[in-house]
Structures are given as C-alpha cells and as structure tokens.
Ligand SMILES: CSC[C@@H](O)[C@@H](O)C(=O)COP(=O)(O)O
C-alpha cells in the first residue's frame with residue numbers, strides 16, 4: 001500500500017531528526033526525498049535545517065527536477081534525486097548526507113572508487129548476502145553544477161545496476177532504497193564502513 005504525501009513528508013522529517021542527531025546532516029547540509037508517484041518526488045526545500053524540518057519544508061517535483069509548487073525552492077541537488085527515481089522504478093527514497101567520515105574518506109584518496117570487502121556489515125546493503133562480496137562505491141569529484149555532476153553519475157549507474165550508493169569528494173554520500181527505512185539502514189551501514197576504513201588506515205598509517 002502506498003503512503004500518502006503527509007506520511008511521506010513525516011518520514012522525511014523523521015529521517016532529518018535522526019540523521020542530524022547522529023551528526024551526519026550538520027546545519028543546512030543534506031537533502032532527502034521520497035517517491036510521491038511514478039513520475040513525482042517529494043523533496044526537501046533548499047536551505048532548511050535538516051534537524052528541524054516541518055511539514056511545509058518539502059515540495060513535489062517532476063522527475064526532470066521541476067518544482068510543482070511555485071514559491072518553494074527545491075533542493076539545489078534535486079537532479080541527483082530525480083535521476084535515481086528515473087533510473088529505477090523500485091526506488092522509493094533517496095538520502096544525501098554530509099558526515100565527517102564520508103567527507104574525510106573521500107578526500108583521503110584520489111581514486112575514483114573505494115571497495116569494501118570482507119565486512120560482515122556489507123550484508124546491510126540490498127542484494128548482498130555474504131561478507132565474501134565486494135561493494136564498490138564510486139567517488140565523483142564535487143561540482144557546483146549539479147546537472148554536470150548528474151551527467152557524470154548517470155553512466156556509472158547504467159554500468160553498475162547493483163550500485164547501492166556513491167560519494168561526492170569532500171561533500172557527502174548518496175544512497176537509496178525501496179522505502180525510507182531501507183535508505184536509512186544503508187546510511188548507517190555506510191557510516192560504519194567509512195569509520196572502520198578510516199580507523200584501519202590510521203592504524204596502518206597509510
Ligand atoms: C550547507 S552547504 C550544503 C549544500 O551546498 C548542499 O550540498 C546540500 O546538501 C544542501 O542543499 P539544499 O539546497 O539545502 O538541498
């Protein structure tokens with residue numbers, strides 16, 4: 001059964017409180033969305049404090065990223081959400097966060113991806129059933145031109161149908177799932193892996 005706009009808005013508000021509380025969405029950073037219908041998304045309004053979202057701090061857009069609610073400014077990164085809803089009809093929620101660990105890890109490497117291997121927690125990602133797997137997370141260079149950034153993300157998505165999320169260097173993480181709880185679970189799994197990776201690298205001093 002699909003959720004109403006009010007229920008989806010409440011899920012976005014609750015996600016913001018949780019993610020802000022964990023320190024993964026500081027200040028006005030981050031943006032969140034849920035699929036409202038096959039061809040519409042419900043997204044956070046730009047510039048809002050994500051720990052203090054209210055019922056009016058979301059708006060509907062089409063999947064080209066156009067606001068369907070005049071007077072409300074959609075997230076600056078709307079296109080990064082709507083491209084995911086276009087890519088996969090089964091995606092129902094998208095979360096973007098700005099954690100310290102995602103920011104530091106993506107700046108530590110000049111590689112264009114990071115692989116996670118042999119972590120039991122990889123099984124928190126959709127489609128992964130064993131630690132004996134590889135989760136490859138692409139890292140795209142940050143770009144204030146979001147259409148240009150989305151155009152770089154798109155070929156990766158097409159070539160990697162199992163992709164569960166990506167990093168933007170020095171910026172943050174995008175991940176998604178069929179429902180908000182799935183996307184939240186993946187954010188937590190990513191944050192665990194980022195922290196393990198940073199601690200391991202610090203101990204190995206590399
Ligand atoms: C506080 S700077 C963060 C922004 O530049 C952006 O990256 C971000 O995540 C939030 O943008 P928003 O337009 O509020 O959705």
Ligand SMILES: [Zn+2]
Pocket residue numbers: 029030031077096098171172
């Ligand atoms: Zn951002």
